[in-house]
Amino acid sequence: MKQAIYAIFIVGLAGQAQAQDVANGERTFRRCAACHMIGDDASNRVGPVLTGVVGRPAASFEGYDYSPSMTAAAASGLTWTEDLIFEYLADPTAFLRAYLDDPRARAKMTFRLRDEQERRDVAAYLATFSPAEQASNDAGICVENGSEQTFLFAAEARGGERDVAELTPGGSLCVASQGADSGVVSVFESMDVVEGCSRLVTAGQQEVLVRYADFDRCEWGSHS
Numbered sequence: 001m002k003q004a005i006y007a008i009f010i011v012g013l014a015g016q017a018q019a020q021d022v023a024n025g026e027r028t029f030r031r032c033a034a035c036h037m038i039g040d041d042a043s044n045r046v047g048p049v050l051t052g053v054v055g056r057p058a059a060s061f062e063g064y065d066y067s068p069s070m071t072a073a074a075a076s077g078l079t080w081t082e083d084l085i086f087e088y089l090a091d092p093t094a095f096l097r098a099y100l101d102d103p104r105a106r107a108k109m110t111f112r113l114r115d116e117q118e119r120r121d122v123a124a125y126l127a128t129f130s131p132a133e134q135a136s137n138d139a140g141i142c143v144e145n146g147s148e149q150t151f152l153f154a155a156e157a158r159g160g161e162r163d164v165a166e167l168t169p170g171g172s173l174c175v176a177s178q179g180a181d182s183g184v185v186s187v188f189e190s191m192d193v194v195e196g197c198s199r200l201v202t203a204g205q206q207e208v209l210v211r212y213a214d215f216d217r218c219e220w221g222s223h224s
């Protein structure tokens, strides 16, 4: 279910190509599934759980007995990225030998995926289970200009980033909430007018400016 939601989201944001990669990657993952589980209730099997593996230090999934070589690679700082997984999958032993600069290193994973496109797609699929990816999927702090004039808007997640944009009527602006449950949106007549209006917004909801009036007397879509 979750995977389907991510896939739809990716179509919306990045277009068909990337969604295609993820869908192909999901198909390729069936071959990994002989040894690995992924998802919310995954457990270690022949191989470790791969939920959240992109962005995770190597050899760090709790309760899994990693090989000495993988543990050594982790100790020298290996953290999985899509690119590194892409390389690892081609030949895990060769990857670890190169990474550790040790010709006797041995991978516990005996499976190799030769095809470049399949490796890229499966890495993209794995990334959809990682927190960073979920953060970019997370609910934003959003504001829409529902008035008839162009104004300067700002949106800011609590303790997070702030974005400013001039919005023509009907335009909207969002910043990622990055885990915060709320943020502030504000509107100003122009760049050099400091007096404007601002509103507290719950992450995932979009506030709409209905009519502008200075000194915080604007009319907003929500009434509170």
Ligand code: HEC
Residues within 6 Å of the ligand: 028, 029, 031, 032, 033, 034, 035, 036, 046, 047, 048, 050, 053, 057, 058, 059, 060, 061, 065, 066, 067, 069, 070, 080, 085, 089, 106, 107, 108, 109, 110, 111, 113, 122
């Ligand atoms: C035959 C079983 C097997 C198959 C098939 C397999 N793996 Fe693995 N995989 C393992 C084992 C065992 C390990 C642990 C490696 C170690 O400790 O050296 C591992 C480790 C990994 C790791 C490192 C995880 C970590 O926590 O550091 C990644 C990433 C990975 N596999 C991805 C894949 C992907 C993607 C596929 C499919 C394209 C795949 N594997 C197919 C057995 C398998």
